[in-house]
Each structure stands twice: as structure tokens, then as C-alpha cells.
Amino acid sequence: xxxxVVVTSGKGGVGKTTTTASLGAALAKTGQRVCxxxxxxxLRNLDxxxxxxxxxxxxxxNVAQGDIKLSQALIRDKRxxxxxxxxxxxxxxxxxxxxxGVERVIGxxxxxxxxxxxxxPAGIERGATLAMRFADEAVVVTNPEVSSVRDSDRIIGxxxxxxxxxxxxxxxxxxxxxxxxxxxxxTRGEMLHxxxxxxILSIPLLGIIPESEDILRASNLGAPITLNGSTSExxxxxxxxxxxxxxxxxxxxxxxxxxxxxxxxxxxxAA
Amino acid sequence: MNVFSFFKTxxxxxxARERLQILLAHERVALGPANLVAILRDExxxxxxxxxxxxxxxxxxxxxxxxxxxxxxxxxEIPTEKIAAKRAQREPARAATR
Numbered sequence: 001x002x003x004x005v006v007v008t009s010g011k012g013g014v015g016k017t018t019t020t021a022s023l024g025a026a027l028a029k030t031g032q033r034v035c036x037x038x039x040x041x042x043l044r045n046l047d048x049x050x051x052x053x054x055x056x057x058x059x060x061x062n063v064a065q066g067d068i069k070l071s072q073a074l075i076r077d078k079r080x081x082x083x084x085x086x087x088x089x090x091x092x093x094x095x096x097x098x099x100x101g102v103e104r105v106i107g108x109x110x111x112x113x114x115x116x117x118x119x120x121p122a123g124i125e126r127g128a129t130l131a132m133r134f135a136d137e138a139v140v141v142t143n144p145e146v147s148s149v150r151d152s153d154r155i156i157g158x159x160x161x162x163x164x165x166x167x168x169x170x171x172x173x174x175x176x177x178x179x180x181x182x183x184x185x186x187t188r189g190e191m192l193h194x195x196x197x198x199x200i201l202s203i204p205l206l207g208i209i210p211e212s213e214d215i216l217r218a219s220n221l222g223a224p225i226t227l228n229g230s231t232s233e234x235x236x237x238x239x240x241x242x243x244x245x246x247x248x249x250x251x252x253x254x255x256x257x258x259x260x261x262x263x264x265x266x267x268x269x270a271a
Numbered sequence: 272m273n274v275f276s277f278f279k280t281x282x283x284x285x286x287a288r289e290r291l292q293i294l295l296a297h298e299r300v301a302l303g304p305a306n307l308v309a310i311l312r313d314e315x316x317x318x319x320x321x322x323x324x325x326x327x328x329x330x331x332x333x334x335x336x337x338x339x340x341x342x343x344x345x346x347x348e349i350p351t352e353k354i355a356a357k358r359a360q361r362e363p364a365r366a367a368t369r
Contacts, residue, residue, distance in 0.1 A: 144341065145287075146287050150291065150295065150298070154298070186284070188281070189282030190282065190283055190284060192284050192286060193286050196287075200292060
């Protein structure tokens with residue numbers, strides 16, 4: 001049975017697109033049929049993060065409006081053939097996306113894939129509400145920072161009221177993915193800790209992704225961190241999060257503190 | 272900035288946590304299920320009005336959130352004479368069916 005997962009956050013720049021690409025690629029590697037869908041009409045970026053920016057011909061709006069067939073718009077990943085991308089339109093207005101159109105596309109995707117990841121745009125407007133509208137569950141991407149936590153709280157409220165599942169009185173499962181986490185700063189009390197964020201948002205934890213230079217490297221290269229052979233902690237954390245999403249029980253690893261030689265000697269804060 | 276401020280631990284996370292908790296407690300009430308509270312209020316009033324006449328102002332409804340649980344507080348004031356009148360209405364009817 002297929003699962004539609006919305007990757008959302010409210011706030012921009014917290015790692016929704018990186019997360020969509022990394023979780024999607026991690027699951028596709030295990031043989032699951034995965035489609036990642038970009039809902040950020042006008043500001044698409046999932047194609048770039050996936051390294052498929054030069055292969056986009058048709059997009060979500062073309063399919064939603066019935067101009068072309070779904071199969072014509074799907075871009076199959078060159079590294080893993082179970083991984084597919086449905087790009088957002090870069091030139092169209094975001095109002096070109098209709099609820100009925102999205103419903104039909106999601107319905108078709110359900111027939112062809114095990115996992116459908118909807119990469120939500122930032123904000124709480126049309127694109128964001130349509131990305132979550134037909135989802136079965138949600139990954140709420142949050143940075144340990146006040147504005148991100150506040151916006152996530154707002155998004156959780158919308159997930160519980162504006163999604164089809166919520167309107168039908170069903171439970172909308174939501175899991176927290178804490179990204180850009182810096183364990184040393186949290187230990188020193190300079191950054192909200194995992195428990196603080198969990199306490200405030202009160203949804204279960206899917207994973208903790210440490211701040212890592214490998215994430216930037218992955219988007220520079222257009223190769224999701226779970227695909228490019230990275231052995232970093234961030235890559236492993238994304239792999240584990242994907243396995244938890246698939247229902248496996250994987251113990252939560254708390255990111256280890258990294259100290260430079262100088263900082264170790266001085267015993268003081270890094271950067 | 273003196274030489275000691277360099278060594279002073281800067282723990283701003285507890286402040287962040289507290290500010291968020293206070294802010295979100297308000298926002299959840301203001302933005303969250305306000306609509307739900309209004310719907311519940313209307314439906315509760317309609318249900319009660321079917322049986323007892325009440326002043327709409329006499330129904331107080333409040334939703335609170337604490338951690339993972341939300342509580343719904345319903346406070347209805349019904350004047351004693353209204354209940355008595357209702358009972359008086361019903362008693363003869365019951366007597367007749369016997």
C-alpha cells in the first residue's frame with residue numbers, strides 16, 4: 001500500500017527539500033518505488049538538489065491540468081531507477097495548481113509508487129496547503145531555533161485541521177525531524193535541546209540531523225546525501241530516519257559533539 | 272566586554288524555551304481550534320435548547336492545551352425554575368401513559 005508523506009515546516013530554509021531528497025533516496029535504495037514531488041511552484045529546487053535540473057520538460061501543473069500524461073512528466077533518477085521526480089513549474093503562477101488537479105495526480109501516483117513525498121513550499125498559503133491536503137502522514141522539519149519552532153507549531157495546527165484526513169476525523173500522523181542540530185551548542189545551553197523542542201511541539205521524533213558540511217556538499221553536487229556514499233553522521237541519521245518512517249525500530253543516535261584540536265585544549269565553545 | 276565576559280557561559284536556550292512556551296500557549300488558543308470551539312458552542316446550545324430554555328450567555332466553553340492533552344471546559348448555568356417547569360410539564364404526561 002502506498003504512503004503519501006508531506007515534508008513541511010512553515011518556515012523556509014530549514015531543510016524541507018534536502019529532507020525530501022534524502023529520505024526519498026534512502027527508501028528508493030531499499031528497492032521501494034519512490035516519487036518525490038515538488039509543490040513549490042515558481043521557486044522549484046528539488047530538481048536541483050536531486051541533480052535533475054536539466055532534465056525537466058514537464059511538471060506537476062502540466063499533469064494536474066491534464067495537458068500531458070503523468071508518465072511523460074516523471075523524471076527517473078539516473079543512479080537509482082526506483083527513484084522518480086515530479087518537478088514544480090518554474091514559470092507558472094501558483095494559482096494554476098487546483099485542489100482537484102492535485103487530488104487526481106496524487107491518486108495516480110498512489111497507483112504507481114510505494115512512497116510519495118510532497119515537498120511543501122514555505123509559508124501557509126496555497127502551495128503548502130495543497131502539499132499537505134492529501135497526505136497520509138507528515139514529516140515536520142524543524143531547526144532548534146525559536147522562529148522555526150513557532151512556525152512548526154502553526155503547521156501542526158494546519159495538519160490537524162486542513163488536511164483531508166483531519167476533515168474525515170482520522171488521525172494525521174506527524175513526526176518531527178530536527179535538522180541543523182549542533183550538539184555542542186545545545187550542551188552549552190546556547191541552542192534549544194532536542195527535549196525542549198519535543199516538549200513544546202509534543203509530536204514523536206523521527207530523527208535528529210546534525211549540522212554538517214556534507215549536506216551543503218550534497219546539494220552542490222546534486223546528489224542526495226543518502227546516495228552519494230557519504231559516511232557522515234548526517235547521512236546515517238537520514239538513513240535511520242527513513243527506516244523509522246518505513247516502520248522499523250532503529251535506536252535514536254544522539255549526534256556526537258565534535259571539537260577541534262584547539263577547542264579541545266581550551267575547552268571552549270566552537271565557532 | 273571584559274576579560275570575564277569571555278568565560279561567562281551564555282545559556283540562552285532556557286530563555287528561548289520559556290518564551291516559546293508562553294507565546295505558543297497564546298497562539299494555540301487564538302489560531303488553533305477557535306473554529307472548533309465556536310462549532311461546539313453552537314451545537315451544544317442547540318442540544319440543550321431542545322430540552323431546556325437557556326440564555327446563550329449562560330453557556331461558557333473553553334479549550335485549554337497542556338502538553339499532549341487538550342481539555343474542553345463546559346459550564347452551563349440553567350435557572351432552577353426552568354428545570355422545575357420542565358419537570359412539571361413532563362410529569363402529567365407520564366402519569367397519562369400509565
